[in-house]
Amino acid sequence: MAWSSGTRGSGSKCSSCTSFVCVFINSTLSFQLHPSCSIFTAEITAILRALSQISSGPPDNYIIFSDSLSALESMTSLNRFSHPLTINILELHDRLTTKDFTILFCWIPSHVGISGNEQADNLGRSATNSLNSPVPVNDVKNMLNPFSTQNGKLNGIMKTQINFSQLNV
Numbered sequence: 001m002a003w004s005s006g007t008r009g010s011g012s013k014c015s016s017c018t019s020f021v022c023v024f025i026n027s028t029l030s031f032q033l034h035p036s037c038s039i040f041t042a043e044i045t046a047i048l049r050a051l052s053q054i055s056s057g058p059p060d061n062y063i064i065f066s067d068s069l070s071a072l073e074s075m076t077s078l079n080r081f082s083h084p085l086t087i088n089i090l091e092l093h094d095r096l097t098t099k100d101f102t103i104l105f106c107w108i109p110s111h112v113g114i115s116g117n118e119q120a121d122n123l124g125r126s127a128t129n130s131l132n133s134p135v136p137v138n139d140v141k142n143m144l145n146p147f148s149t150q151n152g153k154l155n156g157i158m159k160t161q162i163n164f165s166q167l168n169v
Contacts, residue, residue: 006042
């Protein structure tokens with residue numbers, strides 16, 4: 001059984017930090033991501049890290065609980081705009097199922113007193129270790145978007161045309 005959660009700011013030690021946590025019966029993983037990462041990226045990273053941790057154990061039946069319905073729904077249909085970590089999750093899940101792992105993903109409502117989820121949320125806010133991982137292109141786009149103007153200027157400086165699909169971020 002694993003509880004996964006992603007969070008940003010709100011009660012954390014760093015108001016602009018994005019972090020994730022995976023809570024297992026006997027261990028916990030919690031890390032801060034780059035501040036440009038979205039909460040969705042944190043949630044999907046938590047699910048991927050939970051799967052990775054499960055893969056180091058024996059084949060068995062596992063449940064990963066998440067309060068991120070959007071992260072779980074992203075795993076039901078892939079397209080060219082799918083989050084890259086969603087694809088990684090599905091690939092790892094397929095590899096594990098061929099090795100006799102049974103893994104269920106279960107949505108749970110947030111902030112309703114479910115102890116495992118509340119513990120994951122609280123631990124996510126106190127994450128201090130940084131995970132050096134790439135920032136997805138869409139998170140970079142979303143970070144830059146509020147600074148853009150109709151004139152194509154970024155903070156008063158002419159914005160260079162960037163083809164985001166070719167960035168290796």
